[in-house]
Amino acid sequence: MEIRLDVLLAILGMALVTYASRAGGYAVLRAVRPPPFVQALLRHLPGCLFVAYVTPPLLAGGPPAWAGAVVVIALQLATRNMAAAILAGVGAAWGMHAGLAALGWGG
Structure with missing residues (x-):
């Protein structure tokens, strides 16, 4: 090499x-020391970036992605454990995708 x-x-x-x-x-x-409007921008920017990253694949993902998102939100609210919520959401999306594919309703 x-x-x-x-x-x-x-x-x-x-x-x-x-x-x-x-x-x-x-x-x-x-x-x-940044002005107050910059401080407010920096406080809210991570949430805006997260929404910008998540929204396009969520809209394009169809029902399996939506089910995964619902599971993530519900489990995060219930347990406050982000890792478990994400793993459960990915599992739900994968399971629904596999189930739909087994029924011939999706790829």
Whole structure:
């Protein structure tokens, strides 16, 4: 196996830029107190990103994905155990998908 210098430099460059962008944000927020609207934005941004990541596959996934989402929400509310809720949701979606495929109603 040959290590190509251009590929190695590209990987190292991307790693450096990624680290600098993350560390730079922490450094700036330590040195400068952001205005209240930025603080509010940072408090609500993770939820917005989660919805943006989850919504398209949920809409495209059909009934198995919806069933999995319902199981995740119900189990999370009942137990407050995110890992168990996600595992149960994936299991429910997989089970419903397999069941529908066995009946000839889906791929």
